[in-house]
Amino acid sequence: MSAVSLGYYPGCSGLGTSLEYDASTRAVCRALGITLQDIPDWTCCGSTPAHTVDHVLSSALAARNFAQAETAGIDDVITPCPSCLKNLRNALEHMEDDLFRARVDALTERPLTRPHTVKSVLQVLVEDIGLDAIKEKVTRPLTGMKVVPYYGCLMTRPASTMRFDSPEYPMSMDNLLAALGAEVLPFPLKVECCGASFGIPKKEAVTRLSGKLLDLAAGLGAHAVVVACPLCQMNLDLRQEQINAANNTHHALPVPYFTQLVGYALGVPEKELGFDKLIMPLAPAFTAMQEACAKATAVAEKKPAAGKTEATAGGAA
Amino acid sequence: MRIGVFICHCGSNIGGTVDCKSVAEESYAFPDVVFSTDTMYACSEPGQQGIIDAIKEHNLSGVVVASCTPRMHEPTFRRAVERAGLNRYMFEMANIREHVSWIGKNKDANTNKAAELVRMAVSKLRLNRDLHSKSFPVTKRVLVIGGGVAGIQAALDCADAGLDVVLVEREPSIGGKMSKLDKTFPTVDCSSCILGPRMVDVAQHPNITLYAAAEVESVSGYVGNFEVTVRKKATYVDWDKCTGCGLCTEKCPSKKSFDRFNEGVGPTTAIIIPFPQAIPKKASITRDACRQFTKGKCGVCAKICPTGAINYEQQDELVSMKVGGIVAATGYDLMDWTVYEEYGAGRYPDVITSLQYERLLSASGPTGGHVKRPSDGKEPKNVVFIQCVGSRDVSIGRPYCSGFCCMYTAKQAILTKDHIPDSQSFVFYMDIRSPGKGYDEFTRRVQEEYGAQYIRGRVSLIYPKGDKLIVRGVDTLMGGQQVDVEADLVVLAVGGEATQGSPQLAEKLRISYDSYGFFMEGHPKLKPVETNTAGVFLAGSCQGLKDIPSSVAQGSAAAAKAIGLLSKDMLASDPQIAQVDMKRCVGCGKCIQVCPFKAIKEVDVRGQIKAEVIETVCQGCGLCNATCPQGAVQLSHFTDNQILAEVEALCRF
Numbered sequence: 001m002s003a004v005s006l007g008y009y010p011g012c013s014g015l016g017t018s019l020e021y022d023a024s025t026r027a028v029c030r031a032l033g034i035t036l037q038d039i040p041d042w043t044c045c046g047s048t049p050a051h052t053v054d055h056v057l058s059s060a061l062a063a064r065n066f067a068q069a070e071t072a073g074i075d076d077v078i079t080p081c082p083s084c085l086k087n088l089r090n091a092l093e094h095m096e097d098d099l100f101r102a103r104v105d106a107l108t109e110r111p112l113t114r115p116h117t118v119k120s121v122l123q124v125l126v127e128d129i130g131l132d133a134i135k136e137k138v139t140r141p142l143t144g145m146k147v148v149p150y151y152g153c154l155m156t157r158p159a160s161t162m163r164f165d166s167p168e169y170p171m172s173m174d175n176l177l178a179a180l181g182a183e184v185l186p187f188p189l190k191v192e193c194c195g196a197s198f199g200i201p202k203k204e205a206v207t208r209l210s211g212k213l214l215d216l217a218a219g220l221g222a223h224a225v226v227v228a229c230p231l232c233q234m235n236l237d238l239r240q241e242q243i244n245a246a247n248n249t250h251h252a253l254p255v256p257y258f259t260q261l262v263g264y265a266l267g268v269p270e271k272e273l274g275f276d277k278l279i280m281p282l283a284p285a286f287t288a289m290q291e292a293c294a295k296a297t298a299v300a301e302k303k304p305a306a307g308k309t310e311a312t313a314g315g316a317a
Numbered sequence: 318m319r320i321g322v323f324i325c326h327c328g329s330n331i332g333g334t335v336d337c338k339s340v341a342e343e344s345y346a347f348p349d350v351v352f353s354t355d356t357m358y359a360c361s362e363p364g365q366q367g368i369i370d371a372i373k374e375h376n377l378s379g380v381v382v383a384s385c386t387p388r389m390h391e392p393t394f395r396r397a398v399e400r401a402g403l404n405r406y407m408f409e410m411a412n413i414r415e416h417v418s419w420i421g422k423n424k425d426a427n428t429n430k431a432a433e434l435v436r437m438a439v440s441k442l443r444l445n446r447d448l449h450s451k452s453f454p455v456t457k458r459v460l461v462i463g464g465g466v467a468g469i470q471a472a473l474d475c476a477d478a479g480l481d482v483v484l485v486e487r488e489p490s491i492g493g494k495m496s497k498l499d500k501t502f503p504t505v506d507c508s509s510c511i512l513g514p515r516m517v518d519v520a521q522h523p524n525i526t527l528y529a530a531a532e533v534e535s536v537s538g539y540v541g542n543f544e545v546t547v548r549k550k551a552t553y554v555d556w557d558k559c560t561g562c563g564l565c566t567e568k569c570p571s572k573k574s575f576d577r578f579n580e581g582v583g584p585t586t587a588i589i590i591p592f593p594q595a596i597p598k599k600a601s602i603t604r605d606a607c608r609q610f611t612k613g614k615c616g617v618c619a620k621i622c623p624t625g626a627i628n629y630e631q632q633d634e635l636v637s638m639k640v641g642g643i644v645a646a647t648g649y650d651l652m653d654w655t656v657y658e659e660y661g662a663g664r665y666p667d668v669i670t671s672l673q674y675e676r677l678l679s680a681s682g683p684t685g686g687h688v689k690r691p692s693d694g695k696e697p698k699n700v701v702f703i704q705c706v707g708s709r710d711v712s713i714g715r716p717y718c719s720g721f722c723c724m725y726t727a728k729q730a731i732l733t734k735d736h737i738p739d740s741q742s743f744v745f746y747m748d749i750r751s752p753g754k755g756y757d758e759f760t761r762r763v764q765e766e767y768g769a770q771y772i773r774g775r776v777s778l779i780y781p782k783g784d785k786l787i788v789r790g791v792d793t794l795m796g797g798q799q800v801d802v803e804a805d806l807v808v809l810a811v812g813g814e815a816t817q818g819s820p821q822l823a824e825k826l827r828i829s830y831d832s833y834g835f836f837m838e839g840h841p842k843l844k845p846v847e848t849n850t851a852g853v854f855l856a857g858s859c860q861g862l863k864d865i866p867s868s869v870a871q872g873s874a875a876a877a878k879a880i881g882l883l884s885k886d887m888l889a890s891d892p893q894i895a896q897v898d899m900k901r902c903v904g905c906g907k908c909i910q911v912c913p914f915k916a917i918k919e920v921d922v923r924g925q926i927k928a929e930v931i932e933t934v935c936q937g938c939g940l941c942n943a944t945c946p947q948g949a950v951q952l953s954h955f956t957d958n959q960i961l962a963e964v965e966a967l968c969r970f
Contacts, residue, residue: 168658186664188780216782 004128007074008036009065009088009118011045011081011230017238018081018230020274024259025080025121027272031137031263032129039069039077045084046091048197055094060107062091067110077118080259082154082229088118089161120155121259122228123164126172131179139267141181144292145285148187148222149173149258150213150236152194152229167191173258177226180265185220189213194235203239207246210235214243214251223285224254226261233257237279254282318443321352321377322435323368324413325359325384331418332357336428340383340413343432347439351375360390365397372401379403379445381438383411383431388840404447406892406954409438433967440966444959448892453933455541455888456641457481459879462533462822465493466865467857468646469515470872471879475644476524478880483638484519485547488577489530490595491516493648497578497672499679499686501865502728503759509594509681516596529597532818534635536825537915539934540852541641541888551631552601554588558626561598563590565618565627574606576683580673582691583683588618593681600626642852642879645826645836646872649813649858652707652715660706660779660809666691667786668779668807671725678732688736690806693784697740697805700733701788702726703776704746708812717833719812721864723750726810727760730769742769743802745776745790753864772800779807813862826853827913836860846875854878893954894935895942901949902927908941908950917941 014022029036044050046061065088069077079085095101095112105111125134151170159167168191174184194213195206214236217225227233237255244251256278263273275282322344326332337355344353352375358364359382368380380403382394387410395405411434421427457480461472464486472484484491495501496516498508519525534546569586576585578592587606590598600618608615609629619627651670655663667690669677680686690697704726708719723746730742749771751757763769774791781787788802815834823830828848829837836859839847846854854875857868882888895908895917904926909917916934920927928941928950942952951957 166658169662188661188778192778216780219782 004033005035005037006124007069007072007077008038009042009045009077009079009084010038011079011084013081013230017234018257020277021080021230021233021257021259023272023274024257024263024268027268028125028259028263028266029121031266031268032125032134034124034129036078037072037074039065039074040072041068043068045079045081045087047083047087051087051090056100056103056107058087059091059094059100060104062088063095063104063108063112064110066092066112066116067108069116070112070114075114075116077116078121078124079118080121080228080230080257082120082152083231085118085120086154086158086161092116092118093161120164120228122155122172122176125262126176127164131175134176134262134266135179138180138265140265142177142261142265142289143181143183144296145182145289146185146221146223146292147177147182147226147261148185148217148220148224149177149190149226150187150194150217150228150232151190152227152232153191153196155228156191173226173228176258177261180261182261185222187217187220187222189216194232196231196235199235199239203242204246206235206239207243210239211243211247211249214240214253215247215249217253218251222253223288224256224261224282226258227255228258240280252280252284254278254280254285256282256285318349318379319351319375319377320347320349320379320381320439320442321368321371321375322347322350322354322381322439323359323364323371323383324353324355324431324435325364325382326355326357327384327414327418328358331384331414331431334418334422334424334427335413335431336424337431339428340431340435344381344435344439347436349379349443350439352377359384360393365393368394368397369401372398372403377403379407379409379442381409381411381435381442383413383435383438385414386412386416404449406448407442407445409442409445411435411438437963437966440962441959444956444962445954448953450889450892451932452887452889453541454886455883456543456639457883458483458638458640459642459644459876459883460485460533460543460545460638460640461644461646463487463493463646463648463857463859464491464519464527464529465646465648465857465868466495466512466515467648467868467872467875468493468644469512469519470869471644471646471854471856471876472525473515473518473522474873474876475879476522478876480524480880480883482522482525483545483547483640484525484527485531485533486527486529487532488591489552489589489599489601490578490591490597491519491527491529492592492594492596494672495865496592496594497580497675497679498725499675499682500728500732502724503753503755505728505731509592509679513594516594520596527597528636529599530601531636533822533825536643536827538639539914539936540850540882542933543640543643543852545638545640545643547636547638549634549636551633552599553604553607553627553629553631554600554602555626555628555631556597556599558624559599559622560624560626561590561595561600562623563600564621564623565600566590568617568621570615570617571606571608574603579676579683580670582669582673582676602627641883642854643826644854644856644872644875644879645822645828645848645859646856646875647816647819647822647859649862650816651811652814654706654809654811656713657706659777660703660807665779665781665786665807667697667805668809670809670811671722671729672811674729674808678729678736686736688733688806695784695805696737698737699802699804699806700730700740700742701786701802701804701807702730702742702744702810703788703790703807704744704810705775706809706811707814708810709747715812715814715833717812717862718750719862720750721862722810722812723748723760724753724756724864726808727751727763727769729808730763731767734767734769742767743788743804744769744771745788746771746773747775748773753866774800779804813858815859819859826850828853828855846871846878852882890933891937893937893952894932895930895937895939895950895952897928897930898949898951899927901947903947903949904928905946907944907946911940911944913938913940 046058051058195209198205341355413431534548538544571587676682776790819834856871856875
């Protein structure tokens with residue numbers, strides 16, 4: 001793996017509700033030899049509030065960030081947030097139409113001069129760095145930790161825009177977590193809706209939909225629900241108490257970002273990974289992991305003896 | 318030459334957007350045209366009589382009709398000019414309907430284009446010559462490819478009419494998809510009970526030769542005289558000795574082989590007789606599953622066989638034969654539904670196909686007719702049926718309706734209630750498509766008498782929860798409400814597709830197929846069982862998905878066509894074929910290389926190599942004509958000079 005240098009777009013949540021996603025992304029990239037160069041003076045990606053009102057405005061907001069990237073000589077950008085990613089990609093796609101592009105340029109007054117690409121952090125880790133390279137660098141494997149990966153609705157969809165993994169049953173995060181040594185449980189609701197921003201106008205939608213996700217994850221025996229989207233994380237983690245209250249459940253499932261677990265496995269100090277920012281503490285997941293590990297070791301220690309008996313029995317027969 | 322021109326209005330089909338009268342008037346100015354008129358319907362009885370009268374009255378030596386496509390009425394008009402005493406090839410057709418009136422709305426431009434097409438036709442006709450057919454004898458034997466219900470019907474009808482029939486079936490038994498069904502709609506009578514006797518008839522008919530576990534290797538020749546090679550695949554059992562006693566299948570130690578007949582519901586042995594009513598009732602070995610082949614030692618079946626029929630050394634065998642006509646009845650396969658990630662893409666054992674469900678329902682199936690779900694063998698109580706899986710779905714490139722799924726789903730819901738009285742069926746559907754005798758009544762019965770809950774809406778997700786499957790769909794008749802159904806078993810009404818290898822077979826038969834692999838009929842309405850290759854006919858789902866009654870009807874229809882063709886002792890050859898000018902031919906052999914019909918051979922003419930066309934084999938495609946560097950090969954009726962005359966007529970400005 002050679003040194004990689006990429007533009008970095010943290011997105012608004014990276015400075016607020018998902019500080020730990022931003023911090024762990026930076027830490028993981030450092031550990032993997034990826035140099036991140038922040039887009040100077042980046043602004044809103046043009047997501048929901050803008051694109052529900054005006055597509056040109058939304059794309060102009062995104063285009064401004066690419067224009068800013070150009071001032072720093074950046075062509076290829078990565079972002080941890082799937083919503084930012086969708087919007088930045090949408091803008092690039094829409095601007096392939098000359099008429100649309102002209103309307104965007106009229107707003108920004110800063111036409112883009114070079115082609116740009118934008119990818120998710122997940123896609124870069126899985127496709128560009130590669131699972132084998134990551135596996136090689138694992139110093140603290142997650143052996144024994146049972147996890148369910150939850151991609152959310154946007155990470156692979158719409159398929160024609162994201163062009164990454166399967167829109168209905170993605171496996172990239174499953175495979176990444178497995179490479180870290182975790183026991184990845186098949187999670188059939190991995191791309192289901194968490195309720196998204198309905199938490200504000202209609203909380204019932206979130207408690208019902210996210211509740212379903214937590215019920216299934218707990219039912220499968222997961223130690224943690226691993227996410228890749230700041231909004232999903234907020235619904236499942238910050239609102240977990242509300243969900244419990246609404247549904248009369250008692251979940252206490254930690255909801256870490258995948259980057260936090262990658263960072264841990266790569267040996268990044270916990271301080272840099274923002275574990276303390278999680279509402280549902282991650283510690284029980286590690287405890288469960290260690291217990292499972294200890295159990296496995298105990299069984300393994302017994303096993304050779306058992307194996308020997310079998311072999312002898314076989315030989316005798 | 319004295320040419321007459323007839324411009325057809327085709328009612329308003331042409332007359333609506335082409336000024337036919339002015340085209341007729343303009344045609345008078347074209348060379349050699351001595352008579353020109355417009356006519357309301359040139360193909361009608363008075364229309365044809367008008368042409369015949371004009372030929373006689375004006376002493377015409379050639380005729381141009383400007384009307385529809387020659388595919389439609391060229392034979393009609395050729396017969397008409399023949400009745401008036403002209404050679405049938407002294408006739409040309411200008412297509413001013415499909416090529417003009419139907420595709421343009423500008424009347425002036427259309428009229429101008431129509432006149433130009435007539436001018437081209439006149440220019441070509443001036444160089445036409447009288448051509449005469451030759452006659453050749455036919456082989457009174459029919460090849461039927463595919464032994465499903467359509468092929469069985471075609472084979473029996475042909476054989477009953479006295480023709481020799483060769484029936485080739487890819488699987489080790491005939492019967493096709495129908496033999497896998499438990500019951501049939503809308504009568505709910507036993508499928509194998511009504512099909513079984515017909516299969517026995519095939520086996521016993523003195524005029525039918527059956528090759529099961531065999532495929533068509535190659536086809537050459539032409540209508541009336543096809544040369545066919547059939548590959549009899551090695552079954553490692555000598556079928557002349559095998560009595561079908563089944564001892565080998567009982568003793569075979571390899572019991573984990575995929576059961577093709579039972580659609581993989583439960584495993585089977587490596588040596589099998591596919592099902593109790595199999596025809597021929599002979600054993601065959603699945604090589605990949607057999608220990609003798611995979612591990613090099615076993616031989617249990619060879620030891621147990623009382624007649625010594627097992628032969629591990631058996632090889633494929635090629636059989637060649639001559640046939641006069643061919644009926645393709647190769648049927649369909651279920652599409653690969655695992656493209657649907659939202660239905661689990663095959664991850665959940667209790668999400669099965671409709672055909673697998675038939676095997677679960679069937680008394681001769683692996684569960685003896687007791688409905689047991691694959692995961693834990695429990696009897697399901699809530700059964701969810703999802704329709705249109707792989708049908709009417711543009712997103713996966715299958716926009717067509719499979720036609721039979723609405724009906725078989727209704728049947729399966731009825732059978733579910735019969736088998737498990739305390740069960741509840743749910744059917745997610747888009748529309749209920751049930752045109753057919755007694756069909757709509759049937760789909761009402763399942764809802765009204767059997768209490769199946771029909772929910773109009775698609776399913777967006779199936780996921781396991783405990784030992785249940787949650788089926789989440791929408792009820793579009795309840796204002797788009799989301800519906801979650803807890804199911805014990807989910808049955809997907811998987812749509813059909815052209816059977817594996819259809820395009821390859823079509824190319825062997827030189828017939829057209831559509832983008833989905835279904836064989837193309839000669840005309841969607843008027844030639845439903847013919848193809849554009851003379852002597853090749855179609856029956857059943859290979860032409861487009863259809864249910865049993867329609868397949869049987871097509872089987873009989875294709876047989877009628879084959880019988881009609883072979884009722885003659887001699888057939889007339891088409892004289893529109895290639896001709897070699899011996900003086901120009903340098904014997905380079907390029908024409909031999911390009912000819913797709915092997916219709917050109919080398920001959921020795923006074924010590925020099927020359928090309929010669931085998932007249933009855935040539936199909937008149939013109940490849941040799943275009944390839945010949947010397948211009949020595951000319952296609953009768955489409956000579957270089959004729960084509961150039963047309964081009965010149967068009968490019969005269």
